[in-house]
Structures are given as structure tokens and as C-alpha cells.
Amino acid sequence: MTLLRYLSFRLLGIVVVLFVIAVVTFALFYLLPSDPARLACGRPCTEANLAKVREYMGVDQPWFVQLGEFLRGILFGRTFGSTVTIDCDAPCFGYSFLRNATVTELISDRFPATASIALGAAILFLVTGVIGGLIASLRRNSVVDRGIMTFSIAGVSTPVYLAGILVILIFGFTLRWLPTSGYVPFEDSPVEWLTHLILPWVSVAFVSAAVYARLTRSEMLEVMGLDYIRTARAKGLAEARVIGRHGLRTALLPVVTVFGLDLGVLLGGAVITERVFAIPGIGSLLIEAVGAVDVQLIVGLTLFAAFLVVTLNLLIDLVYGILDPRVRVG
Amino acid sequence: ITGCTAGGGDTGDGEQTLYILSTDTTLGWDPAINVNFPSTWEGLIARRLTTWKVTDSGVEVVPDLATDTGTVSEDGLSWTYTLKDGIEFEDGTPITSADIKYGVERTYSPDLAGGLHYHQSLIQGGDSYAGPFDGAELDGIETPDDKTIVFHLTTSYGDWPWLAAMNAFAPVPVGEGTDLAAYDEQPIASGPYRIESNVAGSETVFVRNEHWDQSTDEVRTAGPDKIVIRQSQNPSTTAQSLISDTGDAKTSINAYPLSAAELALVNADPSAQERLVTSDGGMLYYVALNNDSPTLSNPLVRQAVQYATDRAAIVLAQGGDQAAVAATTLIPGGIAGHEDFDLYPEDVDKAKELLAEAGYPDGVTLNLWVANEDTAAAEALQQGLARADITVNINPLDIGVMYGDAMGGNPDYDMFLSYWIGDYPSANSYISLMFDSAYIDGGYNLSRTNDAAVDEAMHAAIAETDPDQAASDWTAIDKQIMGLGSMLPLYLTRNSYLGGSDVEPFTIPGYPPFPDFTTLSLAG
Amino acid sequence: MTATTAGRDDLAVSARKTGFRTLVGKLARDPFAVASAVTIAVFLLAAILADPITAITGNDPFTYHQDLLDGQGQPLGWGGGISADHWFGVEPLTGRDLFSIVVYGARTSLFIGISATLLSVLIGTIVGITSGYFGGWYDRIMSRIVDVMFGFPVLVFLIALMAIIPADLPRPPFIVLVIGLFGWPGISRIVRGQALALRERNFVVASKAMGARSGRIVLGQVLPNVGATIIVVTSLIIPGMIAAEAALSFLGVGVTPPTPSWGRTIGDAILWVRTSPMYLVFPGAALFLVTLAFNVFGDSLRDALDPRTARR
Amino acid sequence: MTRTDRAETVLAVNGLRIEFTRQAGPADPVPPAVDGISFEVHRGQVLALVGESGSGKSATAMSILGLLPGTARVSGSVRLEGRELRGADAAELRRVRGGRIGTIFQEPMSAFTPAYRIGWQVAEAIRAHHPRMPRAEVRARTLELLGSVGLRDPDRVGRSFPHELSGGQLQRAMIAMAISCDPVVLIADEPTTALDVTVQAGILELLRGLRTTHGTAILLITHDMGVVADLADDVVVMRQGKVVETGSVESVFAAPAEDYTRELLAAVPSLSSLQTAPRMPSAEAVPGDAALAAEARDAVIAYGRAGLRGGGVVAVEGASFRIARGKTFGLVGESGSGKSTLGRAFAGLLPLRSGSIEVAGVDLATAPSARMRSLRSTLGYVFQDPASSLNPRSLVGDAITEPLRLHTRAPERERRRRAAELIDAVRLPASTIDRFPHELSGGQRQRVAIARAIALEPTLLIADEPTSALDVSVQARVLELLAELQRELGFACLFISHDLAVVQELADEVAVMRLGRIVEQGPAGRVLAAPENAYTRRLLAAAPVADPAAQRQRRELWLALDADDPEAAA
Numbered sequence A: 001m002t003l004l005r006y007l008s009f010r011l012l013g014i015v016v017v018l019f020v021i022a023v024v025t026f027a028l029f030y031l032l033p034s035d036p037a038r039l040a041c042g043r044p045c046t047e048a049n050l051a052k053v054r055e056y057m058g059v060d061q062p063w064f065v066q067l068g069e070f071l072r073g074i075l076f077g078r079t080f081g082s083t084v085t086i087d088c089d090a091p092c093f094g095y096s097f098l099r100n101a102t103v104t105e106l107i108s109d110r111f112p113a114t115a116s117i118a119l120g121a122a123i124l125f126l127v128t129g130v131i132g133g134l135i136a137s138l139r140r141n142s143v144v145d146r147g148i149m150t151f152s153i154a155g156v157s158t159p160v161y162l163a164g165i166l167v168i169l170i171f172g173f174t175l176r177w178l179p180t181s182g183y184v185p186f187e188d189s190p191v192e193w194l195t196h197l198i199l200p201w202v203s204v205a206f207v208s209a210a211v212y213a214r215l216t217r218s219e220m221l222e223v224m225g226l227d228y229i230r231t232a233r234a235k236g237l238a239e240a241r242v243i244g245r246h247g248l249r250t251a252l253l254p255v256v257t258v259f260g261l262d263l264g265v266l267l268g269g270a271v272i273t274e275r276v277f278a279i280p281g282i283g284s285l286l287i288e289a290v291g292a293v294d295v296q297l298i299v300g301l302t303l304f305a306a307f308l309v310v311t312l313n314l315l316i317d318l319v320y321g322i323l324d325p326r327v328r329v330g
Numbered sequence B: 001i002t003g004c005t006a007g008g009g010d011t012g013d014g015e016q017t018l019y020i021l022s023t024d025t026t027l028g029w030d031p032a033i034n035v036n037f038p039s040t041w042e043g044l045i046a047r048r049l050t051t052w053k054v055t056d057s058g059v060e061v062v063p064d065l066a067t068d069t070g071t072v073s074e075d076g077l078s079w080t081y082t083l084k085d086g087i088e089f090e091d092g093t094p095i096t097s098a099d100i101k102y103g104v105e106r107t108y109s110p111d112l113a114g115g116l117h118y119h120q121s122l123i124q125g126g127d128s129y130a131g132p133f134d135g136a137e138l139d140g141i142e143t144p145d146d147k148t149i150v151f152h153l154t155t156s157y158g159d160w161p162w163l164a165a166m167n168a169f170a171p172v173p174v175g176e177g178t179d180l181a182a183y184d185e186q187p188i189a190s191g192p193y194r195i196e197s198n199v200a201g202s203e204t205v206f207v208r209n210e211h212w213d214q215s216t217d218e219v220r221t222a223g224p225d226k227i228v229i230r231q232s233q234n235p236s237t238t239a240q241s242l243i244s245d246t247g248d249a250k251t252s253i254n255a256y257p258l259s260a261a262e263l264a265l266v267n268a269d270p271s272a273q274e275r276l277v278t279s280d281g282g283m284l285y286y287v288a289l290n291n292d293s294p295t296l297s298n299p300l301v302r303q304a305v306q307y308a309t310d311r312a313a314i315v316l317a318q319g320g321d322q323a324a325v326a327a328t329t330l331i332p333g334g335i336a337g338h339e340d341f342d343l344y345p346e347d348v349d350k351a352k353e354l355l356a357e358a359g360y361p362d363g364v365t366l367n368l369w370v371a372n373e374d375t376a377a378a379e380a381l382q383q384g385l386a387r388a389d390i391t392v393n394i395n396p397l398d399i400g401v402m403y404g405d406a407m408g409g410n411p412d413y414d415m416f417l418s419y420w421i422g423d424y425p426s427a428n429s430y431i432s433l434m435f436d437s438a439y440i441d442g443g444y445n446l447s448r449t450n451d452a453a454v455d456e457a458m459h460a461a462i463a464e465t466d467p468d469q470a471a472s473d474w475t476a477i478d479k480q481i482m483g484l485g486s487m488l489p490l491y492l493t494r495n496s497y498l499g500g501s502d503v504e505p506f507t508i509p510g511y512p513p514f515p516d517f518t519t520l521s522l523a524g
Numbered sequence C: 001m002t003a004t005t006a007g008r009d010d011l012a013v014s015a016r017k018t019g020f021r022t023l024v025g026k027l028a029r030d031p032f033a034v035a036s037a038v039t040i041a042v043f044l045l046a047a048i049l050a051d052p053i054t055a056i057t058g059n060d061p062f063t064y065h066q067d068l069l070d071g072q073g074q075p076l077g078w079g080g081g082i083s084a085d086h087w088f089g090v091e092p093l094t095g096r097d098l099f100s101i102v103v104y105g106a107r108t109s110l111f112i113g114i115s116a117t118l119l120s121v122l123i124g125t126i127v128g129i130t131s132g133y134f135g136g137w138y139d140r141i142m143s144r145i146v147d148v149m150f151g152f153p154v155l156v157f158l159i160a161l162m163a164i165i166p167a168d169l170p171r172p173p174f175i176v177l178v179i180g181l182f183g184w185p186g187i188s189r190i191v192r193g194q195a196l197a198l199r200e201r202n203f204v205v206a207s208k209a210m211g212a213r214s215g216r217i218v219l220g221q222v223l224p225n226v227g228a229t230i231i232v233v234t235s236l237i238i239p240g241m242i243a244a245e246a247a248l249s250f251l252g253v254g255v256t257p258p259t260p261s262w263g264r265t266i267g268d269a270i271l272w273v274r275t276s277p278m279y280l281v282f283p284g285a286a287l288f289l290v291t292l293a294f295n296v297f298g299d300s301l302r303d304a305l306d307p308r309t310a311r312r
Numbered sequence D: 001m002t003r004t005d006r007a008e009t010v011l012a013v014n015g016l017r018i019e020f021t022r023q024a025g026p027a028d029p030v031p032p033a034v035d036g037i038s039f040e041v042h043r044g045q046v047l048a049l050v051g052e053s054g055s056g057k058s059a060t061a062m063s064i065l066g067l068l069p070g071t072a073r074v075s076g077s078v079r080l081e082g083r084e085l086r087g088a089d090a091a092e093l094r095r096v097r098g099g100r101i102g103t104i105f106q107e108p109m110s111a112f113t114p115a116y117r118i119g120w121q122v123a124e125a126i127r128a129h130h131p132r133m134p135r136a137e138v139r140a141r142t143l144e145l146l147g148s149v150g151l152r153d154p155d156r157v158g159r160s161f162p163h164e165l166s167g168g169q170l171q172r173a174m175i176a177m178a179i180s181c182d183p184v185v186l187i188a189d190e191p192t193t194a195l196d197v198t199v200q201a202g203i204l205e206l207l208r209g210l211r212t213t214h215g216t217a218i219l220l221i222t223h224d225m226g227v228v229a230d231l232a233d234d235v236v237v238m239r240q241g242k243v244v245e246t247g248s249v250e251s252v253f254a255a256p257a258e259d260y261t262r263e264l265l266a267a268v269p270s271l272s273s274l275q276t277a278p279r280m281p282s283a284e285a286v287p288g289d290a291a292l293a294a295e296a297r298d299a300v301i302a303y304g305r306a307g308l309r310g311g312g313v314v315a316v317e318g319a320s321f322r323i324a325r326g327k328t329f330g331l332v333g334e335s336g337s338g339k340s341t342l343g344r345a346f347a348g349l350l351p352l353r354s355g356s357i358e359v360a361g362v363d364l365a366t367a368p369s370a371r372m373r374s375l376r377s378t379l380g381y382v383f384q385d386p387a388s389s390l391n392p393r394s395l396v397g398d399a400i401t402e403p404l405r406l407h408t409r410a411p412e413r414e415r416r417r418r419a420a421e422l423i424d425a426v427r428l429p430a431s432t433i434d435r436f437p438h439e440l441s442g443g444q445r446q447r448v449a450i451a452r453a454i455a456l457e458p459t460l461l462i463a464d465e466p467t468s469a470l471d472v473s474v475q476a477r478v479l480e481l482l483a484e485l486q487r488e489l490g491f492a493c494l495f496i497s498h499d500l501a502v503v504q505e506l507a508d509e510v511a512v513m514r515l516g517r518i519v520e521q522g523p524a525g526r527v528l529a530a531p532e533n534a535y536t537r538r539l540l541a542a543a544p545v546a547d548p549a550a551q552r553q554r555r556e557l558w559l560a561l562d563a564d565d566p567e568a569a570a
Ligand SMILES: Nc1ncnc2c1ncn2[C@@H]1O[C@H](COP(=O)(O)OP(=O)(O)OP(=O)(O)O)[C@@H](O)[C@H]1O
Pocket: D020, D033, D052, D053, D054, D055, D056, D057, D058, D059, D060, D069, D071, D223
């Protein structure tokens, strides 16, 4: 299979996956007896008013019609509103009537915060996890190894919200080193952006790095016993290079796979972290949307999260090919 | 950086900033859909015909853009207001009666659902009106000249003066606000502040509106130079930083009341305790007993539930008398028409007897819907009822889903625990929306009370324009409804706020149980 | 076939013990394994025998003891009200016995954690092995399904589902079903990768050459060789599942109150950590200990099952 | 080392002793892997280290470079050009590794890091010792090196990843890497074990060239006596960590002083005299249908999916031959010529693209799956790599009786009895039955694989290189065993090997394969003694014999043939 064929096959797969997710989400919220129009209708809500709102939101239609409209909107764009016209250009992932904004706008408002948490935390836990695992594997069965592994088990065993609250207590209130909540956009103040994100990063990283440390350690133990490591040493390479270029390179393959998934999920909204640290991101938006039965926003966000996961999956598979030429496609 | 910059709200040039720490994640400011009280945030940017003056004892309606609180015609069907001189929008254009009319008209647009709609069917022609965006006008509002505005009602309405103080009666320049998203983010201000920036989920920044004239405004004091509403704040960290009282926290205040755990934290810190302000009353927590439920349709069972309720435990589970007071009536203290009575003093044996009489000698099982954040009250209720062999299955739900379900044609609950606070301080706003049979499906009549006598009495009381007569009417209705047993009031919250040390002392009445942000000021 | 085996019948009797007993023997020699197994056993026992255990002090996790609280609902006395009757003290606001809450909480948390893990591991292993071993279209379709599962936010599903299911049905089984059904894709991915590699291994081909059916090859050759991975994954996932239940409770879609669950208690206790720290310490320590034990035990079990480390 | 006209000593090992300690567990005494051995390697000379598997050859070589794992305890002295290497600091060791001493490892396939291109890896070796050499120069030197080891297209090879190259190419690249810094000593640990004879001959030639042109001293580790005879000047024979005998290659081969050496040499199978002149084809006796065990007719086998225009790798093209009952059919040919592919096809593991294969009168392509399974019960298969064909998690006893479990209802006890019988039949100690595969030596594992293959007394045994991983003494034992079992059980055997001597010893009929085609077939005696095909002749000439004098003649012959043949292997 050529790279092009492979890519088009996978992209088609992504489209199918997203379609399935859209259908399932629509159907799911249609099963809910909740009526979003009533929540949007205000106080007091008369029958006449309700009917107007229903029509305006399109929820008077059966779910498959709504779904059809939604999908059509993605491809061709659509308009909302009854007495005013709200344009939602293609690709239109829906419109939140409660927030008077297109889902695309809402996502682009909220995504920087989520992306900041996700990317920073991901880098932090990847780096600390891999380094920890590496050190543990090189000092196998030593005190250092046992220490790192115990610490990592502690990480695995801690729910992320507990970690979050604990770091807030320690660094925010007891030591008063860092702000404990909120998000400052990078454009406004890079320094504040950083200081506000350190605690979320640390708490996510503490919980996730553990997995990476364990994975790296076991892979390194495996790889460092392989023949080509001996070859590299026999060439006269410095030990650091042997470990870094020849050992770690292969040991990181499974790490990359897990990382791709984790990053995808994190980018789709770090629900709990955002909640604990009061960061307005995709995750908290989703929770709010669910609470308000804002169906279009829910579907839009779900699709967005799913899109991130599956695209990152594809990306990781491609990166995998670079790291390991044996599985390279094309 | 929160907690790191020294010197409170004073920035270099002596500018004072008040920080309001809110858990909200999106704040919209379009007056057509904003449901803030006139004395809270929206009141800072949007003036209206009349507004609230909040004092220790309560709240009264006072003129705002209008010169008086309105004159009613003989038949009670038309209200006339005259506008003051020297009132301007933030861009300097004068505010005219047409702007007010346009503002009210906007609320009729289905594109702007979600606000408070008390006025909508009251104003003539409102039932068939769909907003001004396609050029139509609302016949029931007359603007003979730039300074005068007349509202023609379909029926006389005693609470009308309260309605005219609502956000819907704030002016919007004619023709503006058609880009709904943009206007919600940054409406054109008429109050002492205008919105400088508004980042959803992050913060809204209010700065002084140069075109607001203090001499035209008898309520607002506009103390701080700048007000920042920090959104998406975590309540627990909010409390912690207010207690610590360093940096920005010195000029900060929480927007929503402290919880029991946060109160305990404050109590542990004497210096914070001094700054704590607590209202005498607040939101009414209640349980609606579903009259359509197979078990609770029997009034005896409803009464048994009433008698078995352990209010003391419930109140303590909220954090004790510092956080709540037991409530046994519908109309809370501080609202005209309130009278203290308890038709069902706690009596477990009596509850058992009633159950036996109703044909349930071995007890009953009831389900209870409750919002995720209110399960503590539900559990305390549950253990109280358990004493009378009433088993309660708690079903915690997301609050939106809960209401969406209950009002959306799936009232599959026996009991429904929630809270209520009137949109204005009138017994009407506490009772009619919750017990009028017209609001059974789709409205807030969650107990599904369908009693012709109650309906009739309420309609009479609503039309009553004499305040004293209305008050005594409502007291009677309160007793009447409590007699049906379909409503179980639990407690009134006592709302606690913690201001930073640079926030000038303030008080909070039982209604509205929120700080009056329009008069809050900073030391220095 | 030759005469030489005639006198060797003794051989046929004493087979090398590879079964359960050897495994136990090996584990018994590993102090970490013993310690963690004992910890897990203690918690499991506590969960099963919650009634008699809490009966010792005559408590249950539901009864309010508000007489033990001050006017603001704070426990009176030292350590959150620790006393002979209330070993771990009492809960703020309600005065419920914290020891009972932790013990009964073990029931909920372990039940959910373990059953959801078993469900995930079962599905993940079946899907992973079959799609890795058989490959082709089946594998491609399965991979896409895994993508869907990954892409779908569990939380949305749960919140929606909780609103649909009738209130009087017990929630734990639903939570198990949902987090179990959403937990398998990761496992299936790992298992699939291994099965894919094993498919090409000579001993699998050899088995095929000997005339073994696919089912037998999957069960007899492939499964034992992914067993170690599955065990490690399982031991890592149980704590994850317990934490997932806890997180759901934190977001308000977990088990219904007043059913005790560690997740809910910890979620509540966090608010009180500065004023009633013991409220957090006991359930927190329980959660931490049991997850630690599962992790350590998983590691030991893997070592014990791997013939290459047999002589350790 | 008695001769005095020797060139200078570059590497001297003295009283070397290596012990491996166990990671954990009781400290039961383990005998040292290497116990006080001494030898010297001289400039421009080849010293061969021979001995059975596990005798400590590799451990010795690794200890010279300090590459043993941390569990090894080493004592004694290793001197390179007079300087002590043991106890040298890391920097010094790095300078020596790859700089003064180059190393060629066994199994080239796994000796390169899979993630990097060959050229990069060779360049890395250069840069490790010449950090300031400009990029272009490094590149030029890399290409030059790859060219100098006889790789046809150094540019392409340099750009390839390890998995894209053949074993022979990789081994050459490995040599290029080993000599990249003009080492004074080259350690070659089984440099040709996995390669077929023609490639092997090429590589030995290359090593010889290095020795003469650069004066490189070579420490050659092998268990192939033919290779020793071909290349070595001196021989050190090891057994169980001790030196048994030392001497010049001529003297050791002509007059071994020790019993063990004699045994070792006797075990080497030898090709009978070789005729290289082409002969007229003669009529060959082809077995009649009645005596037929299996037959291939125009079999075409390909890997990968067949697209519209063919596609995939066609590994075997139009193979036709018959295997007579009770006879052994030998299949020889260079690596990658399709031997194993044919073997697999006979077991029904690969589909045919066209043609047919019949086993016991059943056409494999059309047989229903039930028929196929019962057919497989009459089929034994010994895989090319015995270690990997045993499930690491099954006990030997269970592995051997797997066919019984699949095809009979024999109870546990009965199976165990049978397992003991089989273990005995392949001459393994009875205790083997309760071991895991990793607890056995390569030779033992091979025998376990054979035991499993004959468990159901097959009518056809497919043996794919059953001795490739074994040292000569063990190999001799296994071959003897196979012959004996065949006599006893009377199965037909498809015997795949690239070792012509082995095939000659065992096979009745032989087919020679090259590039997926059978180039010549006929009775073993005829084909291997008087080949008609040029390729067969070259193959025969390339096989080294364990006699230094004879091997020198053969080498010249091979060189002549090689020069004639335009398609000589790269
Ligand atoms: N890392 C190790 N740990 C423990 N024992 C080892 C290790 N490496 C080798 N040995 C043991 O040391 C002995 C010598 O092994 P070595 O690899 O030197 O044999 P060899 O002569 O090279 O055999 P072969 O011909 O099979 O390669 C063997 O008994 C082997 O089991």
C-alpha cells in the first residue's frame, strides 16, 4: 500500500468514526427526556413562547432531521435564527443557543486554555516519566530504582483531583508560591500564563508520569539486552550515546503510542483538572453543555474531542513509522 | 498574579479595582437575557426605568432613568414614565424613550429566549409579537415623545413596579444589538461602568463610563475605578485566597455564598471572621411533593412526609445556624406577606400513624431528585424520613438535566429537591410560578399542584394593586397551599460573603441575599 | 518404541508442578507479593464482612450522630472525633461514623474497580487477540471501533445515561458497565500488538502445522504469551478504575448517596482538608494502600508467571 | 606458540577467568564460564578459537572489550599492544573499542540498530573516533568502506535500513563498520554462521584480504572446522572454559594431540571428492505413484497479496519433484532461494499461486479443513529455528505431546509416558521433560523439536535446517539420530539444508534451488559428485572442508568458478 493510499484509507476511517460518534451522540441526547427548549425559554415560560423557542432551536424536528441538518452544516454551512440571521459558515459544527455563539467560536475561545494545560502537562509527564524510567532501568534494583517505582505507583494510585487539590494546598496556600486557579492567555502575559499553569501541569504530570516511568523502565530493560546495543558499545560509542541514540530510540516506541492517546484525550478536555483549577477550557465547556442539554454544543465538542483523538492516532502511527522503519508504510 | 502582587487593588496611578470572584464560566450581558438582580452586576452597566435601593431592612423600588416610579392609570392598565434629563449611553448619545421601548421589544425575539418574561404577556399585543428585528413594533408600548413612555397592560398587575426595574427595561439604542453574540459580550452601557473586555470563562472588566452622571442616579455610588469579574473560580480556592487576604484578595469579594466547609475555614481564622458578612435569609430550599406520584397523590402520605422531616439535622448538615434557618412557610421572612407558622411540627409517631391510615403500615419508598450539589440536604432529609419508615432513594442529577426532565414531560419523581428565590421581593414571585396549575407541564409547578381554589385565590391576589391587601391575601394563600401538604419547605440559606480587608463594610438583607455591587466601595 | 523406557515408569508420575501451587509457592517466597496480597485480602475481607466489622462498635455508615458535632457541624474532640466508638472519627455536618464509611466504601469501590477491570480486560483481550491474530478486514473494522471508543467522551455518555436510568435501580452495576465498556480499547490495543507479533512466531506456526484449530492456537499458544502483559495491565487498571469511580463521584455522576464510596467521600473530604484533615486521611489512605497493593502484586505475579525469571 | 619467526604479538590474553553470578537467589556455586585461558594473537595472523557451544568462546571475546554484562566477574590479563585493557578507564576502553579492536558479531540481522540507516551506523563508528572529521569526508569514507567489503552498490546499501538487506549484505556492512578505523585486531565471532556457503566463502575471502593487505590480526571464533581450515593460521581448542589444545592449524588438523580435538574433527561431515567437469545427464529412477509420499507439481508460491498484475514476492517458481516413501529428499541452495518456503507449502502453511502439492495423495489446495487436519497428524515438521518453534511458556513434555493432544484422546498419563519415550528416543536426559525451553541448550532444543515432530509417527517429516545452529559434535549426533529414527519409523523426509556435506550424508535424492527455481535434481550421489549445473558446482566448491591443505585447493577452484560466473553473489 502506498503512503497515499494508506493515508486516504485512514482519513476515510476518521470520517466514518466521526460520523458514527455524531449519530450516537445525537441519538443519546434524543433519548434523554430533557427538553433543551424549556431550559432556554426563560421565566415564566408560556406555551406560546416555548413553541417559538422550540422552532427556533430546531428541536421540534425528529433527531435524524436535526442530525441531517447538522451534517449538512458541516459541509455547506447553515444559518440559524428566526428574526435575526446568524450565519454559520462551513464547516459549521453547530450553534449554541444558550450562548449565542457558534460552536466553532466557542471552541476557539476555549481551546487555548485546554491546549496549554494539555501540551505543558504532556511535555512534563513525558519528560519526567521517561527520564525517571530511564534512570530506574539503568540503576535496576537499586535504591533509586525502588524509589522511582514507589513514587510512580503513588502517582498511579492518586486520583487526579486529589493530586490537584493537594498541590493547590501545598504550593498555593501553604507555601504561597503560585496562583491556584484561573487562566491568563499567553498573549496577555506570558509570565502569568506560565505561573497559572504550573500547578495544573504538575498535578496532571504527577498522575500520568508514573505510567511512562514504568513503561520506559521495562522497555529499556528489554532493549538494553539486545545485540545491537553491544554492537554500539563495541564501536566505541560513549555510554550516553549508546543509551540515548540506540537504546531509548527503540524503547520509546510503545511510549509514543500511549502518549498519542493520552495527548488526544487531554486535548479533548481535561475535565477534572479544568474544574479543580478553575480553567475555562474545552472540558468545563463540555460539562456545562451537558448540564444545559445544549445538544449542538455537546455534539460539536464530542466531535472535536474525537477528531483530536483519531487524528493524533493517525499521527502517532505515522511517527511510529519514522521511529521504526520496519513498520513504515509505503 | 493572584496572591503575589502587593498593595491590593491600588495600581500605580492610584486606580482602585474591585475583584468579584465568581464560579460562572460564561457571563452574558445582553439585558434582554441577563437574569441578574438590579442590585448586582448588570445594574453596574445597565440602568432601567426604575431600580432597587437596598437597605439593611430590605429593598425598595426607586426611580432610575425615570423621574418617578411610574404613574398608573385609574383602571390599573397603563403605566406612564417620564425620563430624566442628562442621561446618556456610553458613546454620549442621549437615552430616549424609544431606546427603552426597543429594549423591551428585543426581549420578545425568540432569538433572545432565556430572560425574565414576566412582562411579556402583560403588555398588550405581547402574545403575538416576535421582536423588533423584522421591523415590527409592539403596540402595547407608546412613546409620545422622547421623554415619555406608556405601557398598556392586558390586566392590572400589582407587582408591575417591580417589573419595571428588571433588566428588560434597560435601554438599547434603537437598531443596535442585532448581532446577538456581540451584544451579549459587550452591550452598550448606560450605567456607571462600561465593559472594557469580556473573555468568556476568564474575566469581564468593567471600567468607568464617562457619560454616566452621578447627579442623575440616586442609588449607584460607583466607588471602584474598575471592577473585574473573575470567572470560573473554584469556590474552595476562592475562600482560601479571601481568607489569606493578600494582594488582589484585599479588594476581592466572592460572588456566590460560601459553603459549609468554607465557612468552617473562615471560622478557624479570627481575622477572616471579622470580615464575614452573613444574611438573615436567602434562597428557599424546598421539596416539591409530586401530587401525581402514585404514593404522594395521597394527602396523608404527603402529611406524613411533612411530620417526619428532621429540619434540625438538615440545617446542621448545611453548616448549622450560621448557614441556614429552618423554614416552614412558603413566603420567607423579609417579604411582605410573611407570617411565621408551622402546620406540621416534627412528630415521627404522627407520621407513622398517617402512613398506616393511608394504607402503608410498613412504610413507603419514595424517590427524590436532587441536583448533584445539594445531596447533603437530601441525605439529611432521607435519614429523617427513615425514622418513619419512609425510604428515600436519592437520584442525584445534573441540575440542567434534572429541570429539563422534570419540566420536559418526564416528571417521574416522587420528590424534587431544589431551591427558589423570587425574581423580585414579592410573595407573588415566590408562589404563583410554583403553584399555578398553568405551570404544571413546562413550568415550575414541580409539585404538580392542581387546585382550583388555589388558582383562583392567586389570580385575585396578583391583580390586587393595594400592597397591604395583597400581602394579607398571600399570607392566606401560603397557609392554604401548606395545608395541601404538596410543598415541603426545608430551610432558608444564610448567605455568607467574605470581603477583602479593603472592601468597605457592607450588610446583606434577607432579600436580595447578595452584596449590593452598585454601592460597594473600597477603602482608600 | 525402544526398550530403554521400560524401566522408566516412575517418570510418568511426578510431573513438575507448574500449576497454581507452584505459583503460590513462588509468590510466598516474595515478601512484596505477600505483603500486597495480605493488604488486598484485608480490604476484600473488610468489604465482604462490612456488616459484622462495623457491628463491633455498633455503627453503620448511615446513622447521623449530630450530637458529636458543634453548632457549625464540625466534629467535636480530637482527630475529627476519634473515640472508642468511632475509630476514625465522624464525618463533619452529619456525624456519620467514618470507620463504617471507609469499610463500606471498600465494598463499593472494590466492587466497581474489580468488576469494571475484569469486564474491560475480558473484552480487551478477546478483541485484541482475535484482531491481532486473524488480522485482515476484521482487524481493520475492530481498529476503527477502537478509535470510536477512544474518541467518545465517557463522561458525556455517563451523565446522559444517569439521567435515563430509573432512579430506583442500583447505580454501581451501571457504572461498572459503562466504565468497563469504555475501558477496553487501551487493553485491546496492547494485546493486539502482541498477538500480531506472536502470529509470526514459529511456535504458533508450528502449532498450525501440527493441525491445531485457530481457537486452540489462540487459547493454547497466543493467550499464555500475552498473559503476563494482561496481568500487569490488569493490576495497573484496577487502581485506575477505582480512581475513575472516584472521579465520577467527584463530578456527581457516581454512586448515589448515601451509599458510601471512597471516591465520593474523598471528593467531599477535600473541601474539609484544612479544618477536618482526618476526614480525608482515612479514606485517602485506604484508596492509596489498596491501589499500591494491586500494583505491587501485579508486578510480583508477572515475575512469578514468567518462566524466565522462575529461579529468582 | 612455539615458533619464533612470528610477527609481533598484538593481543595477549593471560590467565583469563570469567564467572557469572546470578542476579538473586541462593548463591549456588556456578562453574566459571572461562577458566584460566591464555593465548596470543599476532599481527597479520588469524587465530581461531574453536570448541563446542557454551565452551566460553564468546565470553572470552567479549571480555577483551569489556563488554560482558555487569553480572560477570573477570580476572586475568588482556594486553593490547602491550597495554593492559583490564581495569582501563572508560575513555581508554572507548578508544580501543572500534578503534584498535574491531568486532564482527554473530547474527548480523540483530546486530544493527533497526531504526538507523546502515550508512549512518557506519559513519557513527567513524565519527566516534574521528569527531572532527568533516561530514563529506565521513560520507566518502563510509561509501569507500562499504565498497571495499565487496558490496555492489554501496550508495544504496548505505541508504538502506537493516531490515531491507540480506544477511550476507549485513555481515559485509558489519565488517565495513568493524574495519572503519583500521583496527589492529579484528574479533570475528562466528562471522558466517547464519550465511550460506557461497556468501560465507566471499566473506572469508574478504577477511583473508584484510589480513594480507592491512596486516590485521584476526581472532576468529567459530565451530565450523571448514572455516578454520580455510582461514586460520593457529587454533585454540576450548572445552568447558578451558583450553584443550593449541597449535598451528596444520598440526592440529593433521595430528590432533587431544582426544577431544580428534572427536571434534571426526564429527565434521565431509563432502566426498568433487568433480567439477560437467557430465552428460543420465536417466534417473523416479519413484512410481505407489511409493510416493509427496509430490510437488509446478508449484508457484508467493508472499503478499496477488494484485491484478501478479504482485507480492514470488519465492518459488515452478518447482516439481517427488518424494518417495521412506526416502530422504534433500533440498539445498543459497539463503533465500525458497527452500523454507517450499517446506512450509508442504505443510499446507502457504497457499500456492499455481500448480499443486500432494501429500499422501491429498491435494493440499483443495482438501477440506477436516481432511487437512487429519493429514497434518501424519506430518512432522522441524522448524529452521528450533528455539522459536517451542512455546516459551510450555514445558518440554507438554510441547512434545502437543500433537497427541490435538489428534488423539490419549489421557494425561498416557501422554506423559509417550513424552518420556520420545525424550529417550532423541537421546535426551529424562529430566528434560519438566524443563522450559529456555533451560535447554540449542542442541537440546533442536532434539525436542525433532521429538515433537515424530510424536505421531509421521509418514512425512519436513526438517528445515535442523542442525544449522549446532556445533559439529552435536550436529553429528542429531543427524545420526535422524537417520536412525527414519530407519526405525520409515518416514519419508524432506530435508532442507544449505550444508552440502550434511545433505550428502543423509539424502537419497537432492534438488538444488536458486532464486526460487530448482536448477538441478537427481540422486544425491550423482548431483553432489558430478553436478551438471554451473551453480551447483559453484555451491559445492564454496563449501569449505576441514582440511587446510585440501581447502586451499578448493578455494582456488571456487575463485576460478566465481570469476567465470557473471552472477556471482554479492
Ligand atoms: N550473561 C550471561 N549470564 C550468565 N551466564 C552466561 C552469560 N553469557 C554466557 N554465559 C554462560 O557462559 C558460558 C560460555 O558462554 P559463551 O557464550 O562464551 O559460549 P560460546 O562458546 O560462545 O558458545 P556458542 O558456540 O553457543 O556461541 C555458557 O555456559 C553460558 O551459559
